[in-house]
Structures are given as C-alpha cells and as structure tokens.
Amino acid sequence: MKMKKMLIALLAIILTPSISFAGPKAEVLHWWTSGGEAKALKVLKDDFAAQGGTWLDMPVAGGGGDAAMQTLKTRIVSGDAPAAAQVKGPTIQEYDDQGVIKPYNIDAVAKAENWDKLVSKQVARHMKCNNFTQYCAAPVNIHRIDWFWANKKVLDSNGIKMPTTWKQFNAAADKLKAAGIIPFAHGGQPWQDATVFEAVALGIGGNAFYKRAFMDLDPTALGGSTMQKIFDQMRKLKSYTDPGSPGRDWNVATGMVMDGKAAFQIMGDWAKGEFSAKGLKPGVDYICSPTPSKKGYLYNVDSFIFYRVKGADKLEGQKLLASLIMGKNFQKVFNMYKGSIPARLDVSMADFDACAKKSNSDLNAASKAGGLLPSYAHGMALKGAQAGAITDVVTEHFNSNMSSKDATAKLVAAVKASQ
Numbered sequence: 001m002k003m004k005k006m007l008i009a010l011l012a013i014i015l016t017p018s019i020s021f022a023g024p025k026a027e028v029l030h031w032w033t034s035g036g037e038a039k040a041l042k043v044l045k046d047d048f049a050a051q052g053g054t055w056l057d058m059p060v061a062g063g064g065g066d067a068a069m070q071t072l073k074t075r076i077v078s079g080d081a082p083a084a085a086q087v088k089g090p091t092i093q094e095y096d097d098q099g100v101i102k103p104y105n106i107d108a109v110a111k112a113e114n115w116d117k118l119v120s121k122q123v124a125r126h127m128k129c130n131n132f133t134q135y136c137a138a139p140v141n142i143h144r145i146d147w148f149w150a151n152k153k154v155l156d157s158n159g160i161k162m163p164t165t166w167k168q169f170n171a172a173a174d175k176l177k178a179a180g181i182i183p184f185a186h187g188g189q190p191w192q193d194a195t196v197f198e199a200v201a202l203g204i205g206g207n208a209f210y211k212r213a214f215m216d217l218d219p220t221a222l223g224g225s226t227m228q229k230i231f232d233q234m235r236k237l238k239s240y241t242d243p244g245s246p247g248r249d250w251n252v253a254t255g256m257v258m259d260g261k262a263a264f265q266i267m268g269d270w271a272k273g274e275f276s277a278k279g280l281k282p283g284v285d286y287i288c289s290p291t292p293s294k295k296g297y298l299y300n301v302d303s304f305i306f307y308r309v310k311g312a313d314k315l316e317g318q319k320l321l322a323s324l325i326m327g328k329n330f331q332k333v334f335n336m337y338k339g340s341i342p343a344r345l346d347v348s349m350a351d352f353d354a355c356a357k358k359s360n361s362d363l364n365a366a367s368k369a370g371g372l373l374p375s376y377a378h379g380m381a382l383k384g385a386q387a388g389a390i391t392d393v394v395t396e397h398f399n400s401n402m403s404s405k406d407a408t409a410k411l412v413a414a415v416k417a418s419q
C-alpha cells in the first residue's frame with residue numbers, strides 16, 4: 001500500500017511538467033518611458049511578478065504613443081500580437097473590427113469582478129468590443145489634458161497670478177518675455193501641438209463647439225470664425241516658445257518649467273508625474289490650473305487592450321493583468337505616481353494631492369454641465385485617420401506663417417478627405 005502511494009507520488013512528479021503550464025506570462029507593449037511614467041508602470045510590473053507572472057517588457061519610447069502605435073500595427077499585421085498593449089479610445093474598437101481581439105479573453109474577469117459597477121458608463125464604453133457588449137480592454141486611469149503647469153517662483157517673482165483667461169495668459173507671457181524668461185515651454189512635436197490646440201479650442205470655442213468640431217466633425221464648426229480665433233491664439237503661443245522648441249520631448253519641456261527656465265507648459269497631467277518623481281509639490285514649487293474654459297474637461301483614459309493569443313500561460317497572463325489593473329489599491333498607487341486619477345469610482349481621493357483632487361471634482365462638475373469631453377489629441381474622440389488629418393493641419397500652421405484663415409480652410413478640406 002505504502003509502495004503504491006509512493007509510486008503515485010513519483011508519477012505525479014514526473015508528469016507534472018508536461019501537464020501544467022509555466023505560470024502567467026504577458027508581453028506588454030507600452031510607451032511609458034519617462035521618469036514619472038516608468039515609476040507608475042513599475043507598480044503594475046511588481047504586482048504581476050508578485051502573483052507569479054512573467055512580464056516581457058516591450059517599451060517603444062515616444063510621448064503620446066505615436067511610435068508605439070506604429071510598432072504595434074506592424075506586429076498585428078505580421079500576426080504577432082502581444083498579449084497586452086497600451087491602446088485607447090476608438091482604436092480599441094478599430095482593432096476589434098479587424099478581428100484580432102475576439103474571443104475577448106478578459107470579459108470573464110470583468111464580469112466576475114463586476115467592472116460595470118466599478119467604472120462610469122462613459123469609461124466602460126471605451127473598454128468594450130463586440131458592439132460595446134464585452135470587455136476587451138482594462139482602464140488604468142483618467143488623465144486630464146487641459147492644464148497649465150507653472151513654476152511658482154517664476155510667477156511670484158514677476159508679480160504674475162495664474163491666468164484664468166487667454167487674454168490674461170497673453171499679458172503674463174508678454175511680461176515674462178520682456179523680462180527675458182521663456183513664457184511657454186513647448187515640445188514641438190505634432191501630438192504636443194495638438195494637445196495645446198484642443199485646450200485652446202475648448203476655451204475659445206466652449207464645450208458645445210468642441211463637440212461639434214472634434215466629435216461630430218461639423219464643417220461649419222471646423223471652418224467658421226471661431227476656429228480662426230483659435231488659430232490666432234495658436235500663433236500667439238508660438239511667439240512665446242523658444243527656438244529650441246521644435247522636436248523637443250514633452251518631459252524636457254516640463255523640466256524647463258521645473259528649473260525655472262520657462263514659466264508655463266500646457267500638457268496633460270502626466271506632467272505632474274514628472275514633478276512628483278522629482279519630489280516637487282503643487283502649490284509650493286509649481287502650480288496646476290486648468291486652461292480657461294467654462295466647466296470643460298478634456299479626458300484621456302489610458303487602457304490596455306488584450307489581443308487574441310494562444311497558450312495557457314498567455315491567456316492566464318492576460319486575465320491576471322486585467323484583474324490587477326482594476327485592483328483598488330493598484331489604481332490608487334499607480335495614479336499617485338502617474339499624475340492621473342483612478343478610473344475606478346470607489347477609490348478615495350483623500351491621499352491624493354490638490355491637483356488630483358481638483359481634477360476629480362472638476363470632472364464631476366463638467367460631467368453635470370455637459371463639459372466632460374474626450375480628447376481628440378490623445379485618441380479618445382476620433383478614429384486615427386481623422387484625428388491625424390486635424391493634427392497635420394495644426395502642426396503645419398504652428399510651424400509656418402500660414403494665416404488663420406488658410407488654416408481653417410485647410411482643416412475643413414483635410415477632415416473631409418479623411419472621412
């Protein structure tokens with residue numbers, strides 16, 4: 001009897017490697033390589049490893065993710081999809097249309113964990129495939145785009161208060177320029193031009209205008225006099241940049257504000273991740289304040305999409321990753337580093353800083369006022385080709401002497417051609 005038991009035990013040991021799997025595994029494609037971004041992502045990597053997961057890192061550097069999205073496209077076309085990739089907005093559903101996500105491996109996790117109750121309807125919709133019925137992506141956060149970041153010492157020593165209108169901003173920038181300070185730290189890359197442009201458009205055009213222009217692609221909004229005023233302000237902003245601006249990375253521009261070389265930057269709140277990573281504090285070292293608008297809020301939800309993959313280890317890896325991403329504590333810790341706020345609605349904001357608290361309360365106010373709007377510049381509002389058509393014109397205008405009138409006409413034509 002004893003002998004028989006020993007034999008069975010021995011057999012189990014011998015057979016185990018062939019019938020079990022090596023543990024959850026996931027190749028993760030992302031573009032979070034700046035100081036703050038990497039620090040935030042490490043929380044997920046560590047959580048995954050702590051649960052026995054093997055993380056294969058596939059970073060593709062480049063703010064805004066343009067380079068990462070190119071690499072991803074190539075991988076998908078060659079039939080070599082990673083288990084998970086940082087993808088957001090309508091691009092998620094575009095990939096579903098290509099048939100590379102189905103059968104929605106993480107939907108069972110989402111159902112078991114009741115994600116529909118954990119995030120807002122608006123966020124949930126972005127995460128769903130199969131005609132918005134099944135989860136195929138998991139949200140990590142909500143970033144706000146329409147922010148000014150300013151060096152407090154520079155403003156104080158020049159007697160400047162945080163502007164609440166574009167007119168005040170221009171007056172402050174003129175004063176700083178005269179004092180020999182770079183008013184506006186800007187990274188001249190198309191996605192950064194677009195980031196600034198949509199914040200300006202929200203302020204000058206208003207919430208309803210933003211929706212008409214960048215969600216409905218209404219030619220009268222794209223081609224009207226309001227759009228010309230928006231391009232006028234873009235031209236002003238250009239005059240406040242320094243000659244080193246073209247091609248500069250966003251985090252280098254944030255560094256200029258940190259060091260007091262420049263006064264302001266317009267950037268999503270991942271910029272706060274950079275300030276935090278350097279130990280700088282809002283209200284003490286820097287100021288965060290929304291760019292002018294009437295209860296507007298441009299949001300950007302970072303998420304990971306899960307492609308169709310084969311192999312028990314990869315399938316389990318996807319499930320584990322999805323579950324960890326939606327973990328309550330993960331959403332808190334990750335977002336404190338990242339500069340964003342949790343996508344989960346039940347995470348207390350008590351331990352977050354003043355900028356995050358403001359983001360959260362402004363989001364709720366904007367939601368009630370019809371001002372909670374998806375960022376076009378960060379791939380939340382439009383399909384890739386349409387967003388790209390707008391950004392091309394914005395960048396061309398910003399980097400030339402094109403008149404606002406010509407830019408507006410070009411915008412209408414470019415959007416039409418992209419549809």
Ligand code: GAL
Pocket residue numbers: 031032037062063064065143250270300301302378
């Ligand atoms: C955004 C992304 C952020 C941040 C930023 C700069 O599109 O949503 O998480 O990484 O790009 O890289």
